[in-house]
Amino acid sequence: MSLDTTRRGFISTGGAAALSGCVCAVPQPAVDEVKYIDIHAHCTEDPLPPMCGLGQPLCCAEQLIAHYDRLGIEKGCLLGLGTPENFIGGMSNESILRIAAAHPDRFIPFCVVDPRACGNTPFANLRDVLMHYRDRGCKGVGEVCAQIHLLDPRMQNLFRACEEVGFSLTFHMSPISGWSYGVIDENGLPELEMCLQRFPKLRFFGHSCAFWSEISVCTSIHGRNARGKGPVKEEGAIQRLMRKYPNLYGDLSAGSGAYALMRDPAYAAKFLTEFQDRIMFGIDICDPNGYVSPLPGFLRELCASGAISETVFRKVARENQIRELQL
Amino acid sequence: MATGSIDIHAVCVRELMAPVGGRHGVCDAAGLLALYDRIGVERGVIMPIANAECAPTSQANEEVLRIVAAHPDRFTAFCNLDPRNIYNSPTARMGDVMRHYRAKGCVGVGAVCAKLPITDLRVQNLFRCAEAERMPVALRVDGSEDYGAGLYDPPGLPGLRDALERFPALTFIATGAALWCAISVARMRDEWFRAATGPVKEGALAGLLRAYPNLVCDLSGPWGESAMTRDCDYAARFLTEFRHRVAFGIGAVSPEDVARELPRLPAFLADIRDSGKISPDVFDAVMRGNAKRILGI
Numbered sequence: 001m002s003l004d005t006t007r008r009g010f011i012s013t014g015g016a017a018a019l020s021g022c023v024c025a026v027p028q029p030a031v032d033e034v035k036y037i038d039i040h041a042h043c044t045e046d047p048l049p050p051m052c053g054l055g056q057p058l059c060c061a062e063q064l065i066a067h068y069d070r071l072g073i074e075k076g077c078l079l080g081l082g083t084p085e086n087f088i089g090g091m092s093n094e095s096i097l098r099i100a101a102a103h104p105d106r107f108i109p110f111c112v113v114d115p116r117a118c119g120n121t122p123f124a125n126l127r128d129v130l131m132h133y134r135d136r137g138c139k140g141v142g143e144v145c146a147q148i149h150l151l152d153p154r155m156q157n158l159f160r161a162c163e164e165v166g167f168s169l170t171f172h173m174s175p176i177s178g179w180s181y182g183v184i185d186e187n188g189l190p191e192l193e194m195c196l197q198r199f200p201k202l203r204f205f206g207h208s209c210a211f212w213s214e215i216s217v218c219t220s221i222h223g224r225n226a227r228g229k230g231p232v233k234e235e236g237a238i239q240r241l242m243r244k245y246p247n248l249y250g251d252l253s254a255g256s257g258a259y260a261l262m263r264d265p266a267y268a269a270k271f272l273t274e275f276q277d278r279i280m281f282g283i284d285i286c287d288p289n290g291y292v293s294p295l296p297g298f299l300r301e302l303c304a305s306g307a308i309s310e311t312v313f314r315k316v317a318r319e320n321q322i323r324e325l326q327l
Numbered sequence: 328m329a330t331g332s333i334d335i336h337a338v339c340v341r342e343l344m345a346p347v348g349g350r351h352g353v354c355d356a357a358g359l360l361a362l363y364d365r366i367g368v369e370r371g372v373i374m375p376i377a378n379a380e381c382a383p384t385s386q387a388n389e390e391v392l393r394i395v396a397a398h399p400d401r402f403t404a405f406c407n408l409d410p411r412n413i414y415n416s417p418t419a420r421m422g423d424v425m426r427h428y429r430a431k432g433c434v435g436v437g438a439v440c441a442k443l444p445i446t447d448l449r450v451q452n453l454f455r456c457a458e459a460e461r462m463p464v465a466l467r468v469d470g471s472e473d474y475g476a477g478l479y480d481p482p483g484l485p486g487l488r489d490a491l492e493r494f495p496a497l498t499f500i501a502t503g504a505a506l507w508c509a510i511s512v513a514r515m516r517d518e519w520f521r522a523a524t525g526p527v528k529e530g531a532l533a534g535l536l537r538a539y540p541n542l543v544c545d546l547s548g549p550w551g552e553s554a555m556t557r558d559c560d561y562a563a564r565f566l567t568e569f570r571h572r573v574a575f576g577i578g579a580v581s582p583e584d585v586a587r588e589l590p591r592l593p594a595f596l597a598d599i600r601d602s603g604k605i606s607p608d609v610f611d612a613v614m615r616g617n618a619k620r621i622l623g624i
Contacts, residue, residue: 045387045389048389049423049424051420051423052413052420080384083379084377084378084385084409084410084411084412084415085411085412085414088388088408088412088413088424089406089412090375090377090384090385090387090407091384091387092340092384092387093344093345093384094341094342094384111384112384113384114379114385116380116442117380117382117384118380119380119474119475119476120473128345128347129345129347129383132345132346133345146379147411179415180414180416181414181415
């Protein structure tokens with residue numbers, strides 16, 4: 001999709017940069033015309049069967065693009081769902097690449113490699129696998145949803161391979177072992193902290209309720225497994241880790257990311273401003289007729305009201321994604 | 328090809344997956360059909376790669392349905408569900424999904440290769456749902472608790488025995504190192520993990536086949552081939568006694584292997600037929616008739 005190059009847009013932001021000789025001298029659209037880049041998208045080539053008595057669990061490409069057009073989203077990162085715990089059957093990285101190839105202006109392919117892939121061993125040669133998909137155009141790894149502790153040797157093997165190949169890694173976190181899906185960590189994210197230390201060149205994109213609940217102090221299992229509610233009275237593990245480790249990023253997708261901000265708009269503005277280079281817009285639409293995050297409107301309101309600057313808005317909406325994924 | 332054999336355990340993909348150590352694990356459809364034409368296989372029953380442990384990436388049931396739609400005279404589809412699918416729960420509603428795929432033409436579920444104990448509640452839930460839907464389940468039974476792929480069962484196959492007892496209306500189509508190792512009394516612990524060799528002293532498998540009519544043995548993979556070729560005379564007696572319960576299969580083959588060598592099993596079975604060790608009827612049942620009857624194809 002081409003960027004808006006109207007006079008208004010040029011003057012509002014990009015023009016000054018161009019005249020000053022800045023390397024970012026591409027004219028930019030006005031802030032109210034900025035299109036989002038979705039850091040967290042899913043879709044399938046063919047409709048999947050209904051799950052748990054509900055409807056089609058994931059969009060097909062055309063259904064997701066229709067959502068994007070309605071929500072002002074230019075393009076999205078297509079994450080795989082090859083993890084058995086959160087899916088029906090399997091899903092190949094090749095199918096992600098086929099969808100992205102059919103819609104190159106709307107989708108950016110990621111690959112997903114389960115930490116148990118290639119024989120359920122911490123010695124699996126996942127580096128070769130990741131290099132193959134990197135060479136085919138994938139921009140990152142995710143969504144990693146295996147119900148395995150972050151410090152499990154198989155998970156560590158995957159992280160090491162991702163770091164060597166230069167991929168980012170998007171994870172969904174679960175608050176408890178033996179239930180549902182997502183990588184497992186305790187309250188306060190001690191295992192994540194060890195991973196951030198051990199793999200300093202691996203960029204971790206955190207997502208899900210168990211991750212975003214840590215924007216505030218939260219100790220109950222129910223709290224860790226629900227969208228955040230109420231003001232952020234005391235900062236949680238996310239801020240502590242983001243201040244200490246430059247390789248932790250926030251993926252705002254789904255209700256978990258949206259409500260981590262919407263629970264306390266005043267704090268959200270402060271949070272986005274402090275971590276403006278490491279928070280990324282995402283939407284994680286699954287059911288074609290189901291829940292759609294209110295995040296796009298919320299972020300625009302924060303910007304329109306002056307709670308966050310245009311610069312912060314642009315970074316979170318798309319510029320961080322462009323920089324981190326070298327789009 | 329009208330009376331060729333039927334491969335009860337085929338694996339193939341639309342596009343080759345990532346190679347590991349310079350080798351692709353699985354052929355594409357064109358590669359598998361080229362192999363079939365060379366060794367006289369009329370039809371293959373494709374089992375989707377749904378378990379995380381098996382390969383670099385998994386495969387959608389819909390992908391297999393597309394392959395079958397492109398080659399309806401050569402392939403039949405299974406659907407596959409990992410026991411951890413639908414939120415990792417022992418009460419997951421898998422029957423709804425199985426019904427969906429049955430309506431799309433899938434004739435069974437599997438091959439279930441998750442690295443879980445066969446007695447795991449999620450595995451038992453999958454068996455329960457398949458039994459209720461009257462869909463056979465293909466499974467790989469493995470001797471390692473930790474590494475590789477396949478449902479773990481210790482020597483003697485007590486977990487498989489329990490499942491056969493608990494789900495009498497479910498047809499189990501089983502393969503794997505542990506399953507085929509049990510054709511004999513294991514001499515060494517490590518035989519449980521690999522394709523065993525040497526003369527056979529009858530093991531647990533024959534007892535299970537005699538006791539439970541819902542067990543079918545799938546000859547695919549190196550384990551099935553080795554179980555037959557390790558002791559030609561016992562193989563002939565085994566196939567003759569269980570002539571209605573053993574089915575020819577190939578399993579996953581890499582494109583590199585297809586170019587280099589053919590599976591030995593078809594030639595071995597033809598040899599023991601030609602030498603009179605098994606009758607032509609037994610040979611035909613194993614190579615074709617049992618798969619047709621059991622799967623209704």
